[in-house]
Amino acid sequence: MTRVPQHLxxxxxxxxRWATGKGRPxxxxxxxGAHTAREVVTYCAQRGVEQLTLYAFSSDxxxxxxxxxxxxxxxxxxxxxxxxxxxxxxGIRLSVIGRRDRLPRALCDSIEATEAKTAHGTRMHLRVAVDYSSRAxxxxxxxxxxxxxxxxxxxHILPPVDLVLRTGGERRLSDFLLWESxxxxxxxxxxxxPDLSTADLDAVFADYAKRERRYGAVPAERATEIEVSPPMSPATSAHR
Incomplete structure (x- = not known):
């Protein structure tokens, strides 16, 4: 089974752009997009992703x-x-991150009710970022x-993110989970x-599984090849 990120x-x-490209409002x-989000949540839970954080609405x-x-x-x-x-x-736990003081009261009520009723879910933790700014x-x-x-x-600070995936052709983080990423x-x-498919996710996960995550360290297979003695000083080297 392909290794998947613990936190996506x-x-x-x-x-x-999907809508306007098709001449639709x-x-x-x-x-x-909401329909696709449901499919993504279900598929990620099936694949074994432990934490999924969705960027739904930024403060901007x-x-x-x-x-x-x-x-x-x-x-x-x-x-x-x-x-x-x-x-x-x-068994999916839902949490909403971001500001709530600017959200409609009815939406806040729905958020609080859903968070309370899913609080014991252990299969996957789904977070939705609404009115969210990482810098804030x-x-x-x-x-x-x-x-x-x-x-x-x-x-305020979430568990480290393993993989950030952005659709839509843009290549920036847009103030999303900067610390965690x-x-x-x-x-x-x-x-x-809206066109993101499970096949797209499979391809992204397969590429992720090939990446070597060293966190600044040396690859394990090369650790024994590295000389442990300090390099010679220029003066010592000149007299050899």
């Missing part, structure tokens, strides 16, 4: 038209309600750490998110 971070980009891209996305933002929030709330039973049945999260975490003896709160492998696909 997915930037779901290209919903609007942008909201149809978001609807199709408030710059979008108000009607599109409102539609996104309504769509998210409706999917939380419709997917709750499936999440519980499949890091700043807040360090501010809170000042009163905790320098200990960072785990509610310090040693993450990166994968970028030109496919827009």
């Amino acid at each position: 971070a997915l930037i779901m980009d290209g919903n609007g 942008r909201w149809m891209g978001h609807v199709r 996305n408030w710059k979008r038209p108000a009607d599109e933002v409102g539609f996104l929030f309504d769509l998210f709330a409706s999917h939380l309600e419709r997917q709750l039973a499936k999440l519980v049945k499949n 999260a890091i700043h807040e975490a360090f501010a809170m750490a000042e009163g905790r003896g320098g200990v960072l709160p785990d509610t 310090a040693y993450a492998e990166l994968a970028f696909l030109d496919v827009n998110f």
Whole structure:
């Protein structure tokens, strides 16, 4: 079985471009993207991914038209309600990261209810980033750490990311899990998110499995080949 990342971070980009490319309104891209997100969650759980973090709405996305933002929030709330039973049945724990003080009250209620009812899921931890900014999260975490003896709160800093995958053809992190992705492998696909398939995920996982993750160390098979004695100084070398 192909090795899969324990923590996959997915930037779901290209919903609007998918729709406009087909001559359809942008909201149809978001609807199709939500369907794809459900498929991705199910497939990642089946493949053994332990943690999946989805970038749904960044703090910069408030710059979008108000009607599109409102539609996104309504769509998210409706999917939380419709997917709750499936999440519980499949042992998937849901958490939402990011600010909540700017979200509609109805959406916050749906988030809190879903988090509470899925809290005991152990098969996979699904996180959805909504009104999220990594820089803001890091700043807040360090501010809170000042009163905790320098200990960072785990509610703001997540477990390390193994693989960041971005769809839509862009090649940047866009303020997503910057701290957690310090040693993450990166994968970028030109496919827009609504068209992301399980075959695409298989290909990304297969490529990930080939990568050697050394975290700054020397490959194990070469460790015994390295000379442990310090190099000669220039003066010593000149007299040999």
